[in-house]
Amino acid sequence: MxxxxxxxxxxxxxxxxxxxxxxxxxxxxxxxxxxxxxxxxxxxxxxxxxxxxxxxxxxxxxxxxxxxxxxxxxxxxxxxxxxxxxxxxxxxxxxxxxxxxxxxxxxxxxxxxxxxxxxxxxxxxxxxxxxxxxxxxxxxxxxxxxxxxxxxxxxxxxxxxxxxxDPGLAFHPPFLYLGYVGLSMAFSFAVAALIEGRVDAAWARWVRPWTLAAWIFLTIGIALGSWWAYYELGWGGFWFWDPVENASFMPWLFAAALLHSAIVVEKRESLKAWTILLSILAFGFSLIGTFIVRSGVITSVHAFANDPERGVFILMILGVFMGGALTLFAARAGAMEAKGIFAMVSRESALVVNNLLLAVAAFVVFVGTIWPLVAEMLWDRKLSVGAPFFDAAFSPFMICLAVLLPIGAMMPWKRAEVGRVIRQLIPALILAVACGLLAWALETGRSAVGPVAAALGAWLVFGALTDLWARTGRGAVGGRLQRLGRLPRADWGRVTAHAGLGVTMIAVGAMNAWATEIIKVVQVGESFPLHGYEVTLNKVEQVEGPNYLSTMAEMAVRREGREVAVLYPEKRVYPVQAMPTTEAALDYGFFRDIYLVIGDPQDNGGWAIRGYWKPLANWLWIGAALMALGGLLSLSDRRYRVAAGAARRAAAPVAAE
Missing domain, CATH: 1.20.120 (Four Helix Bundle (Hemerythrin (Met), subunit A))
Structure with missing residues (x-):
């Protein structure tokens, strides 16, 4: 009933x-x-x-x-x-x-x-x-x-x-959907504005909180999914450029671009057409993600369904809404005249470059995701586009974004002097270069990835702090500290989010450049070294869970004879579905993770063991949390809660009908 x-x-x-x-x-x-x-x-x-x-x-x-x-x-x-x-x-x-x-x-x-x-x-x-x-x-x-x-x-x-x-997957989809679907509000505001023929500062102020909320949820959802992949799948990675991972990442990039372009509309009455287009594309790529997950055209561990008929239905939805919105956009382009004028060197220009880098990066991810499908349809060739392509094609845009972001954030509106801004950032630049050189010295010259990521991440963090301090004006330190506490929450939010991106970049570089992996067969009672630690396989036993059977190992981790942790990696079998899963065991640390996985028993009585030493792994989740916190701080700013145009409630909108 x-x-x-x-x-x-x-x-x-x-x-x-x-x-x-x-x-x-x-x-x-x-x-x-x-x-x-x-x-x-x-x-x-x-x-x-x-x-x-x-x-x-x-x-x-x-x-x-x-x-x-x-x-x-x-x-x-x-x-x-x-x-x-x-x-x-x-x-x-x-x-x-x-x-x-x-x-x-x-x-x-x-x-x-x-x-x-x-x-x-x-x-x-x-x-x-x-x-x-x-x-x-x-x-x-x-x-x-x-x-x-x-x-x-x-x-x-x-x-x-x-x-x-798994707890990570229990909460990962709701947060992703809160982000995916939240972008529908930006889309609805864009279409409504196109129908009315009115896009102004008030409209930008109204649309930004919805976009910001969606971006926050997407950030949390992507971070939860990455964390789940890291500890659950047993391969030690946090991002595989899986098509479904990309399906959530592309709207996140477009939403980030939309947030920044809406600022220009709000402050300077410029980039109106571009902001409307980003609102349409952000939700459109959410629909594309829905198609990828539910159509079965691309195989993924994250995919929900593989029914082509459902895929056709979603394509029809995508075609109607995206086609209709873009047609309306083309028809109303003349009604979105930009009013603000700005110089080539200004914060507006910096935000335009920011938008272009984010949008092109999103399209690069889209091409890499969809290209195997296109190749199979047109040329009957099965291609695989993996991490090497994305690392090579996507990374340059993120490097450029990281280099320009602190400079652009400190530029004044309308007209700026680059030299003056850079002079303010010289201490941050020196610290960033020092961090990069320190990373190069510690890693014994194996790769440039780690030092470059450390320098860029430090540049973002110290640049954000410099930006915050510069907003307190001049005078005695005590007075500036007092003014620091009175800064709008939106300023704190922007700085926190930018610093979070820097922390994430440092973590990604460290994990890609300096991680240590060992795979070997280990007998019970035997020890093996793992990046300065000694790991001992104490025992392996069979354990019965609520709905699974587990082969659980007990492994002691020691450093210089002192026990650091006792970890219990598992290999589970769920009888109902007769499906095995790997449950990695981790010893989390601020500067490193010890990551152990037990495999299958071997003919000689030993066990296949995989061990990782992961530097700065937790900085990845800390960086994502800082980005989400920055969004929440901005969202809590009174200027978002009290929308612009409230005083115009009685005013009739100017429609182009």
Whole structure:
């Protein structure tokens, strides 16, 4: 009965979404206030109905209702409760339901907290959100219904994919979807602005918080996925340039570019057309990511489905929304005249370069991701585009971005003197070069990657700190420290995010350049060296978990005779799916990780062991956390909470209709 209620709620949500898509749009066109007012309750009701459906599906998983096909395929009575709940979105149908739930949540948030928006703009934004809801609710109900019943329910389920039975993967998809779907708000604001023919500073101020929230969630989701890949898959890496990894990374790059370009629109009334285009592309690449994950055209450990029919449906959604938005963009290009004028050397120009580097880097990732598919379709050739291509093609853009970012952040608006800015940054430059030279001396000249990354990362960190200090003006140190505490949160957020990027860059360089790996067969009681540590295999035993059987090793890590840690790497087998997984054991440290993996037993009675020494591994997650924290600090700035244009609430928008 509860499942039928959930199914019925989804059908009603589709009907409400149709009303939300059509009625307010007509009302905005005709200036009928009553019709425009329908948008707010429709958005809230749609969210409530989808929440009821999501709650019903969650209840089915928690209670192991094996009359539902989806529960049978993705759950089991012995599965821990956390993974019963995460099993709701650990599959195509349930994850799509979460997708539309978050979409409706954003729409209802705009309805509830968008009271300062002009009535016509708000109605059109919620109407576009309703259109997206119609498309994905139809996709869900007609091709991916999560509430399908079985005529003869089995006694137990098939269990969730063992790779997904992990805390990192339990929380990784919701954060990613909050980011993916959050970019729909930027898209809706862009389309609404194109319909009205109005893009100004107030519009930029309204769209930035939504984009910033989506970027924060994407940052957290990508970091969680990278962390999961690092400790769960057993190969010691944090990024593999997997197509699905790239599918989340491309919208993140476009969202970062959009955040910076919206600043120019807000401050200088320039880059209007480019900002609108970025709003369309950011969400468009989110839809491309959805296609990659759910169509089956590209194989990945992260992919949810491999149904070509579903892929065609998503391509139709992509074509309608992207094609429609780009057509509207072309038609309205003349209405987005730039007002602000700026010199070749200015903060505006620096932000333009920033945007170009981020956008081109995103397109490089897109080409590398999609090229194997294009080669197979056009020339019937199977190609593999791996890390060497991405490292060679993507890295130069990030290096240029890192070099220019501290300089651009400190340039004044409209006109700047590069020499004056660089003079302020000389201490940061000296420290950055010193860090690079120190890294070169410590690594014994094996590679330039580590020192270059250390210098660039330090340049970003010290440049950000210099930027912050420069904003306190001149005078005594005590007075400047007091002014430092009174700086807007947006300034603190920008500096924190830029410093986080620098910390991440240092970690990536260190892990790629200086990590140590050892693979060997070890007998019980035998020891082996690992970058100055001594690792001893004490014992190997069979352990039974709640829904798996484990071969668990006990390994002691010592340095100069002192025990540092005792680690327990595992090799698990999940009987229901007869699938093995590797559970690495890590000793986390501030400057290094000790990473151990146990493999298969060998003919001579030993065990295959893989060990890694990973320098500055945790700096990667610290850097990602700093970037997300920087976004949160900016989002908490009062200037974001009190949107620009509130005083113009009664003013009628200038429409080009």
């Amino acid at each position: 509860i499942s039928e209620l959930g199914h019925f709620a989804l059908v009603l949500a589709l009907a409400v979404a149709v009303v939300q898509a059509v009625v307010p749009l007509i009302g905005a066109q005709k200036r009928w206030s009553g019709w425009m007012a329908v948008a707010d309750p429709a958005a809230v009701v749609q969210f409530v109905l989808i929440a009821v459906a999501f709650g019903a599906l969650t209840w089915a998983f928690v209670t192991s209702d094996f009359s539902l096909r989806l529960v049978v395929l993705n759950s089991h009575t012995d599965k821990p409760m956390l993974y019963k709940v995460s099993g709701v979105w650990g599959n195509h149908e349930g994850s799509l339901l979460l997708w539309v739930l978050i979409l409706a949540a954003y729409g209802s948030a705009a309805a509830l907290f968008g009271g300062n928006l002009p009535a016509t703009l708000k109605a059109r934004v919620l109407s576009v959100q309703g259109m997206i809801g119609v498309a994905f609710l139809a996709f869900l109900l007609f091709t991916s219904n999560p509430f399908l019943r079985l005529a003869e329910p089995p006694l137990n389920g098939d269990d969730l994919n063992p790779l997904l039975q």
